[in-house]
Amino acid sequence: MEKTLLLLKPDAIDKGVSGQIIDRFEKRGFKIAALKMVQLTRNQAELHYCEHTDKPFFEELVDFITSSPLIAMVIAGENAIKASRIMMGSTNPIDAAAGTIRGDFALNIRKNIIHGSDSLISAEREIKNFFTEKELYL
Ligand code: IDP
Numbered sequence: 001m002e003k004t005l006l007l008l009k010p011d012a013i014d015k016g017v018s019g020q021i022i023d024r025f026e027k028r029g030f031k032i033a034a035l036k037m038v039q040l041t042r043n044q045a046e047l048h049y050c051e052h053t054d055k056p057f058f059e060e061l062v063d064f065i066t067s068s069p070l071i072a073m074v075i076a077g078e079n080a081i082k083a084s085r086i087m088m089g090s091t092n093p094i095d096a097a098a099g100t101i102r103g104d105f106a107l108n109i110r111k112n113i114i115h116g117s118d119s120l121i122s123a124e125r126e127i128k129n130f131f132t133e134k135e136l137y138l
Pocket of ligand 1: 113
């Protein structure tokens, strides 16, 4: 069973749409393997987004993701990584198709509602940044 890390970002909590988003993944057939609400430290956020350290938007990204609590979850199921990326839609919500999560809930590239791991290697690293082995129920 493939696993992926999803983050329902601070804007999803602010908008009160986290339940609707979790619902989409459960309806699709994915199992929740772990779930917690947490406010990230800068250190944890910088580790999570380490691939973007050199990007001009890095500081802005860390400021936003640490600004208030988010929901971190691990879902498990067939092709969880690819399927969830398709369900999320394009990074820039303006380009995200209607019916995708970003296409339905977001307008702004920074406040784009959700994160999902983009590869097996990232998923493994990102899951470890949020959950211990004991916190994963599979
Ligand atoms: P992804 O979240 O779709 O995988 P990435 O390219 O990995 O997209 O970017 C990580 C996050 O960085 C995005 O989800 C978005 O919140 C933020 N981001 C990307 N580009 C910009 C930008 O130009 N300005 C501000 N934030 C950005």
